[in-house]
Amino acid sequence: MKHIIFQNKKIFYNTAGNGKPVMLLHGFAEDGNIWKYQFKKLKEKFFVIVPDLPGSGASEMPDGEISIEDCAEVVKAIADAELVSTNENQFTLIGHSMGGYVALAFADKYPGCLNALGLFHSTAYADDDAKKEIRKKGIEFITNNGAASFLRTTTPNLFSEKTKKNSPELIENLVASSKYFSSEALIQYYRAMMKRPDRTHVLQSFKKPVLFLIGKNDNSVPLKASMEQCYLPAIAYIKLFRNSGHMGMWEERKAANTFLLGSLKQL
Template identity: 25%
Template sequence: MPYATVNRIELFHEDHGSGQPLILLHGWGTNGQVWSAQAEEFAGAYRVVVPDWRGCGRSARPGGGDTIAGHAQDVLALAEALELDRPVLVGVSAGAAIVLEAARRAPSSVRGVVAVDGPGYWPAERKAELLVELRRMLRTDRAATVRQWVVDWYGPLADPALPEWTVQQILAASDSIDEILSDAVRHNPRETIGELQVPAFFVHGRLDAEIPAEVSETLAELAPRGEAHIMEESGHMPHVEQPAEFNALLHSILRRLAAPGAARDARQD
């Protein structure tokens, strides 16, 4: 089994193909399975690394470190352990916040970043209120709460089997991952996105009921080398809901990142 020891824990990861490396990072509670369509598609031309977060999938469950900063450190340490040369970091949902933070911390180690339906900013009071209620519900009846929540992750055109498939991944994860939900209350990427030195592509499903597409549009404007791409018929998980359309977009982004001068400005065609 492919494991790497990073930050004193064992991270499970799949590692396919060769060439320019990509790291595909899942979001809260799920695991690398959510990137299956991308791993298969891109392994023919890229080295595709798909890790499970600490506490998720087949990775170790240390019961701590489940913060945006902690997971960002894990991603960077994994890239170093696998000797990946300036990988492109792709993350969805909370994974998007993690890869943006990793790129901000270590721009010389990252070629570019693709943030998919990442979290952003809401009125702090409302955010805190919702989080307290969510965590209470997770403690009271985790399975029912997760099922009620996840159904809203997917748009109306998504395969109806996807919510339960996602729920099963989350219920199999450690409940220590809930720590990152508290971290999300304090997370406001507008405060640090201006420090990002690498090209950043913000992909968002227009029908995302969890995080409005305007979050990605705003962050793309604030990022020095940012660009937004809206998938009009997707919800919170566009890479799973519309894999062919998402893969075509990611192919285009990766070609641009490989072009001469790509590091100067993501907005330049």
């Protein structure tokens, strides 16, 4: 793995392949391994960059509280380090869930750096009061019971009922991969997500294509809200996963790869 230094901490990331650059951002309580099926496929046609965001995977957590905007600066630092060796001055940025929040924050500040933006089970809307209450209860649970108990309790809710029945090993794999997370990191990211602003204006002003990958059975990002935001950008590529919850990159990996490859080739 490669790394940069951000706020005196090491932030690690993987790269592979050749061609137009694509960066994939993982979500809350995940690391870059969440993209393992996409990384393997996309690197055949593209130069793929997959970071571990601060406090995730191999990356260290900065001192003090992290913010979504801090993570966007991490993305900028990695892009600056990697694009200098290519003939490209723009890249595609795709984020899953919280990674989508980071992608939107990046697009808000550095729109000229992107040739496309992707929201994979994510939203430009800020947390409403009900969502904030859910996160506050999550913080309380983590404080009282620890990160491992929290993730074992909540992870099954990320998957559709069909996946729970037919592929329970996917849930166990995700639980196992997140067991290293500290309570501090999870709490800081919950607070960061609650504080993030509405960024629907980013979708409205972004002139390049926006990819929306949506789970019909997603409990974290409701279908109605996901579909509504698809009308905001000038150019939208939309994929609806009919058998997925919040984890379409695993639950319907072939469909996800086909859509991503087809969309990215058009850029």
